[in-house]
Amino acid sequence: MAAGRDVAYRPPAWDERGRAGAITAPAGSPLVIVEGVGIGRRELSAYVDALVWVQTDEDEARRRGLLRDGADAAGFWAEWQAAEDPFQADQRPWERARLIVSGAPDVPHDPRSELVVARRAGGSAGLHAPSRAHGASPRRSSSARWA
Numbered sequence: 001m002a003a004g005r006d007v008a009y010r011p012p013a014w015d016e017r018g019r020a021g022a023i024t025a026p027a028g029s030p031l032v033i034v035e036g037v038g039i040g041r042r043e044l045s046a047y048v049d050a051l052v053w054v055q056t057d058e059d060e061a062r063r064r065g066l067l068r069d070g071a072d073a074a075g076f077w078a079e080w081q082a083a084e085d086p087f088q089a090d091q092r093p094w095e096r097a098r099l100i101v102s103g104a105p106d107v108p109h110d111p112r113s114e115l116v117v118a119r120r121a122g123g124s125a126g127l128h129a130p131s132r133a134h135g136a137s138p139r140r141s142s143s144a145r146w147a
Contacts, residue, residue, distance in 0.1 A: 001027055037084070040093025053094040055118055056103030 001007050010022040025032045038044075040051050056064075065077055094100060105116035 053097035
C-alpha cells in the first residue's frame with residue numbers, strides 16, 4: 001500500500017478449508033485494520049503504524065469462541081491454543097502495542113461506543129505484562145495501518 005498498489009492476502013487456512021477469494025485492501029485507503037494476533041509479530045512492525053492489543057482472560061475468550069463457533073469446535077480451539085501459547089511467549093506482541101484495551105472489562109461502560117483502556121504507550125493503568133502467572137493471557141490483537 002505504501003507503494004500505491006492494492007494489497008491482496010489469502011490466508012493459508014482458507015485453502016485448507018476450501019474458502020474462495022482473498023482479502024483486498026485498495027491503494028489509497030485512509031485506514032486499514034488487520035485483526036489477529038499475528039499482525040503483532042516483530043518482523044511485521046515496520047509495516048504497522050499502530051498496534052492495539054485487546055486483553056481478555058483466556059477462559060472468557062474460549063467461552064466466547066465456543067459460543068460463536070459451536071461446541072463441536074472445541075478440538076480446533078485446543079489445537080489453536082497449543083500453537084498460540086508458544087507464539088505469544090516468543091513474540092510478546094502486547095509489548096509493542098500503542099494501546100491495550102480490556103476485552104472483558106468489569107468497569108461500567110457502553111460497549112457500543114466506549115473502550116476501557118488498560119494502558120497507553122509509555123504509561124500504565126495498572127496492567128501488568130500478561131502472563132499465566134498473573135492469571136491473564138493475551139488473546140487477541142488488531143492493528144491499524146494508515147496509508
